[in-house]
Amino acid sequence: GTVAPGAAGIPEPAAGAAPCLDLAELRSLACDALLQESFYQNKKRPFLYRDQEHMPAPFLTQLVSTLAASLSGRNPLLAASSMDLNAEVNYYWHHGEEVVVHGHRKGRVDPVRFQIDDNPHLQIRVSKQLPEFVPLESDLGDVPIIDHKPSKLPLFKKQYENKVFIGSKVADPCCYGHTQFHLIPDKLKRERFIRACLEDQIEVVYRSNGIASLFAWTAAQAMYQGFWHEADVTRPFVSQAIVTDGKYFAFFCYQLNTLALTVEAIKNNPRKNICWGTESKPLYEVVEDGSVKGFNDEVLLELVCFLLNRPR
């Protein structure tokens, strides 16, 4: 999709940072969740290549549920939110053109079809849209142009079913997305990249996950509200996402300004979608003997600001 590259840092409106936030209380909740999953609960060894299910996944669930519960007093939107584990997000769209290579339709021009099927670990949906970060028509940069087809990478090749789904059906009153939490799968662990001397690719994983998932989610939300590539969105759709591997957290905010990505619609479309993102930072250094060493308050504060985001 048409997405502007992320500007560094997160836009300020994510704060609304309430006065006298009890950071010590929240820190102790986060540490308790971490200690329970990594130290106190008696667990067997993790299954092969399924480390993520062993500690990071339950830790993330615990962390977000307890933090959301204690912050629900400050953010009434959270109190009426819908929290989903292992939700499903799908989005289907056309962008660009290609010539059919072989078959009985050889030589004809077809739009390139894209389908994203995402599985965020946790999804928080609310009944009111988050406020926009920048006005609808703003232009913060240029979109890189890629000449070859995505199936060369290979990406978007296997599309089993083309569907659009935000996590629940249209009848759900909680139809706007608030925040999603994604876990990096085991095959893309940091240690593997470092061993293969590909440290510069670590951030790419986080960024690509953030951009793709958030685009799919916001665009699906827009479709649920009746917009499509011929009837473009009249207000921006905003959602947030946190991509993590259990220790390192990267934060992303996304503003969907346009759905018009097909060949005809994109001709007179100056709008661009915008994604802001941070680099991945560790929440803690290490867990030793029943205590957490090197807890990073900044990351916790960022997470809290994300959860507290609400319409003014």
Add this chain to the structure above:
Amino acid sequence: LFQGVRQAQWLTKTKLVEGLPPPVLSIIDNPAHQLDDYEEGVKRAISHARFWNTTEVAPRREYYCPVLFEDLVHLCRMMSAKYPPLAKRMLARNYKIAATWERESILLQIRGLNGILMNSMAPIPPVASKEEVLATKEHVLETFYPISPTIDLQEVNVYKELNDTGFRDGYPYSHPHTLFFLESANVRPKRFRPEQLRAKMLMFAFGNALAKAKVLYGNDPKVLEQPIVVQSIGTDGQLFQFMVFQLNTTDLVSNDGIKNLVWIDSDQNLYEKAQCVPEIKKKVVTKPAGIYGFQPDTFKKFLALYLHGTV
């Protein structure tokens, strides 16, 4: 367990009381808790679990049962804005319990993954008064002669008599509060029938309480000064079973003396029927889609058990 709850009662030396205990009932009846505001939220949770959750038209039980549970617990957790001590709770999934005891020269043990446990920092205060506990001395446990009480329990060779709460020492949330059992198998034969589910709930609530008692008071069998209370909620996505278990004694070898107590409120429907697709007969909609027979009282009991011990 063949005889269901009666067999579990004999195995755990427990006396049964129908209905929920007075402290829990007083939470339900207390208007200050405003349990009525949650009706909208509960209906939304049921619709979310039964209708909206997946792209399929009618989500199957293995999806809707856990989703309903998560949504109901999410609603309960939001109450911690009103009652800050509620934040001192932690859910533990996939934890293992181990407890061993002797009943009339038969060595029994409970092991393994059971359900989802909610732990709290503070224990639930004893639910029955001291007089009630002493009165259990008179109660005689039912036996089902000639069927042996261990008829359909698995016989294994025990090499280690293990007692393990599932968590290491120093865990701040050290008191088991409520055990949740989700019968989410799609196929009926794989799910526990309500009677067996209640028996399973009793056995595991007992196991958790016993393991905690042995950690707190040592391995010698004795009558507990401070009885340990563990609650249990079981559901298959529609029918709920509520249970409050109080461990009064770890002296389980003989059939006399003080017994343990359990209060059971069984077969509470949260809703009668969830119609995913409207029923159409002869091209006329006879039953539109939606939830039928919603019972708010069932959620009130769920919430009361959640709040018990903190309010």
